[in-house]
Amino acid sequence: MTEARSLPEEPIVVVDRVSKSYRRGAQVVDVLREINLLIDRGSFVALMGPSGSGKSTLLNLIAGIDRPDAGRLIISGTDITQLGESNLAQWRTHHIGFIFQFYNLLPVLTGLENVELPLLLTGLSRKIRREHAMVALELVGLPHRVHHYPKELSGGEQQRVAIARAIVTDPTLIVADEPTGDLDKASATEVLTLMDQLNREFGKTIIMVTHDPHAAEKAGIIRHLDKGVLNSDWA
Amino acid sequence: MELIKLIVRNTGRHRLRSVLTILGMAVAILAFCLLRTVVDAWYAGVAGASPNRLVTRNAVSLIFPMPISYKQKILQVPGVSKVTYANWFGGVYVDEKQFFPRMAVGAESFFDLFPEFIVPPDQLRAFMNQRNACIAGRKLIDKYGWKIGDAIPLTGNIYPGEWRFVLRGIYRGASKSTDETQFFFRWDYLDEALKKTSPFRSGQAGWYVVQIENPVESQDVSQAIDALFKNSSAETLTETEKAFQLGFVAMTDAIVISIRIVSFVVIGVILMVLANTMAMTARDRMSEYAVLKTLGFGNTFLFLLIAGESITIAMCGGILGMGLTFPTAAVFSKELGTLLPIFHVGWVTLLMGSGVTVGIGLLSALLPAWRATRVEIAEALRHIG
Numbered sequence: 307m308t309e310a311r312s313l314p315e316e317p318i319v320v321v322d323r324v325s326k327s328y329r330r331g332a333q334v335v336d337v338l339r340e341i342n343l344l345i346d347r348g349s350f351v352a353l354m355g356p357s358g359s360g361k362s363t364l365l366n367l368i369a370g371i372d373r374p375d376a377g378r379l380i381i382s383g384t385d386i387t388q389l390g391e392s393n394l395a396q397w398r399t400h401h402i403g404f405i406f407q408f409y410n411l412l413p414v415l416t417g418l419e420n421v422e423l424p425l426l427l428t429g430l431s432r433k434i435r436r437e438h439a440m441v442a443l444e445l446v447g448l449p450h451r452v453h454h455y456p457k458e459l460s461g462g463e464q465q466r467v468a469i470a471r472a473i474v475t476d477p478t479l480i481v482a483d484e485p486t487g488d489l490d491k492a493s494a495t496e497v498l499t500l501m502d503q504l505n506r507e508f509g510k511t512i513i514m515v516t517h518d519p520h521a522a523e524k525a526g527i528i529r530h531l532d533k534g535v536l537n538s539d540w541a
Numbered sequence: 542m543e544l545i546k547l548i549v550r551n552t553g554r555h556r557l558r559s560v561l562t563i564l565g566m567a568v569a570i571l572a573f574c575l576l577r578t579v580v581d582a583w584y585a586g587v588a589g590a591s592p593n594r595l596v597t598r599n600a601v602s603l604i605f606p607m608p609i610s611y612k613q614k615i616l617q618v619p620g621v622s623k624v625t626y627a628n629w630f631g632g633v634y635v636d637e638k639q640f641f642p643r644m645a646v647g648a649e650s651f652f653d654l655f656p657e658f659i660v661p662p663d664q665l666r667a668f669m670n671q672r673n674a675c676i677a678g679r680k681l682i683d684k685y686g687w688k689i690g691d692a693i694p695l696t697g698n699i700y701p702g703e704w705r706f707v708l709r710g711i712y713r714g715a716s717k718s719t720d721e722t723q724f725f726f727r728w729d730y731l732d733e734a735l736k737k738t739s740p741f742r743s744g745q746a747g748w749y750v751v752q753i754e755n756p757v758e759s760q761d762v763s764q765a766i767d768a769l770f771k772n773s774s775a776e777t778l779t780e781t782e783k784a785f786q787l788g789f790v791a792m793t794d795a796i797v798i799s800i801r802i803v804s805f806v807v808i809g810v811i812l813m814v815l816a817n818t819m820a821m822t823a824r825d826r827m828s829e830y831a832v833l834k835t836l837g838f839g840n841t842f843l844f845l846l847i848a849g850e851s852i853t854i855a856m857c858g859g860i861l862g863m864g865l866t867f868p869t870a871a872v873f874s875k876e877l878g879t880l881l882p883i884f885h886v887g888w889v890t891l892l893m894g895s896g897v898t899v900g901i902g903l904l905s906a907l908l909p910a911w912r913a914t915r916v917e918i919a920e921a922l923r924h925i926g
């Protein structure tokens with residue numbers, strides 16, 4: 307934490323004594339216990355830890371799709387725990403790009419249309435939306451497959467479309483939950499290289515949950531989550 | 542635009558499921574419209590009743606006639622402009638199954654009071670000039686292939702004997718709701734024959750039709766007419782033509798009510814079918830809704846997405862069903878022939894069909910849409926894979 311504070315710029319992610327527990331029947335499971343985490347703009351952070359350690363939970367809290375029981379989450383200067391439901395949804399549209407383990411593309415939309423989807427919420431014209439979507443698809447190396455439906459694409463290709471969807475709004479932060487968890491080795495490497503490129507060339511801040519040490523290597527910073535507590539070490 | 546594209550493509554996703562639901566919907570709307578058309582046909586006479594016509598009948602029962610002399614007396618009543626009279630003839634044409642209304646009517650006045658029966662002037666003159674002339678509706682002519690000048694034999698039952706009439710005129714209805722299956726001949730011809738065979742039955746009218754100057758006065762005029770014949774041997778009951786017609790169909794109210802109930806039961810069943818389809822569909826897509834929410838799409842969007850699909854399915858079925866109503870009604874109309882003479886699909890029926898269609902679509906979407914808006918993103922995403 308002290309290392310982060312020594313940097314001149316305000317961290318882009320401030321997780322401040324965040325706790326989260328789930329109720330499973332009568333039993334209460336403390337998933338996160340007073341977690342603190344600072345992430346600087348432009349860093350590529352890998353969140354590691356055993357299954358069930360709360361990695362996804364922490365990522366969801368940072369991305370504003372779940373709410374903590376206690377603590378504050380300040381992302382790019384906004385305390386998102388203070389936002390109401392619809393403001394939080396709007397905030398996600400503009401600040402967060404999501405990459406999921408199972409891609410989560412809409413099956414009835416083509417690659418291009420899937421990438422265009424988040425832009426429907428921005429009020430851009432159709433022409434501009436198409437242009438932005440094409441740029442994003444070129445960036446992920448899929449300009450030739452834009453009119454294919456997800457089921458006509460390989461897993462790696464689907465994940466690249468999903469990455470294009472995540473970056474098309476030019477978000478503040480990209481969150482990825484096990485983005486290579488469902489991919490073969492070659493595709494996984496492609497996806498990781500792409501994320502690395504986004505981080506290095508475009509300065510995107512990325513938080514990636516993974517339990518694959520190979521994947522984590524690409525990230526500059528690795529944080530370990532275990533039994534609701536964060537340990538830090540440097541890659 | 543993009544929303545519509547999504548709705549259309551979503552509808553095509555489970556093609557079999559959608560097609561079956563659409564077909565079910567089509568059958569339900571077809572049944573609904575058809576049953577309503579039957580009810581309409583039943584009440585067609587009532588709907589066609591004129592507000593400025595009253596019917597005067599024997600107060601005891603319609604089967605008892607009244608003296609023909611009443612005509613002049615009724616004409617004296619203030620507010621009355623014209624009077625005509627008629628007798629129900631009954632009778633059999635060829636066999637008992639050939640049903641159409643047969644009436645003896647006051648030749649000089651009847652068509653004057655019923656402008657909805659349009660008879661060409663030369664044919665009307667021919668009818669006036671021949672005592673055993675008759676006029677029949679266009680549908681009857683078509684059904685039996687009669688021609689002007691044909692002799693039409695009827696076997697009497699209320700008025701026994703063999704009767705022969707010569708077709709002198711063909712009337713057509715002023716509107717679609719005019720019954721074109723009626724058969725009219727001259728009251729004076731009937732009366733003349735009765736004078737010879739059963740004189741005590743002559744000089745009697747089955748009912749009078751009274752045209753009034755102002756429909757608002759129908760109540761007062763009715764009372765004035767009935768007062769005229771108070772304490773006579775044939776007291777009268779005067780009511781509006783509509784009330785008179787209703788008196789006929791009211792006997793079968795129970796049947797009509799059952800038909801109405803069945804038509805709504807059909808709607809209820811298809812509502813459950815579509816609601817179930819939409820619930821299944823929405824359950825399959827919860828993770829997609831979660832993804833849309835993650836991207837920032839709100840509850841309104843999800844509602845429109847689900848309701849749009851539901852209404853699309855309902856509308857496809859509804860339009861198909863309403864479209865099928867016309868040919869089906871045509872077949873019915875042909876088969877029923879003169880039994881339900883006015884059998885056509887009305888605007889109100891189509892409007893109700895459309896309303897019911899959209900209503901079913903909307904209602905079926907409510908529960909799944911509500912579930913979709915309540916889905917916890919993080920929770921739903923955990924179940925993917």
Ligand SMILES: Nc1ncnc2c1ncn2[C@@H]1O[C@H](COP(=O)(O)OP(=O)(O)O)[C@@H](O)[C@H]1O
Pocket residue numbers: 328329330335337355356357358359360361362363364919920923
């Ligand atoms: N919605 C929930 N309801 C109940 N328990 C949950 C819920 N979400 C997560 N958990 C539990 O919280 C713990 C952490 O989950 P998660 O953050 O998904 O772990 P990870 O991603 O590190 O595998 C697990 O024990 C999981 O079962």
Ligand SMILES: [Mg+2]
Pocket residue numbers: 361362363483
């Ligand atoms: Mg996880």
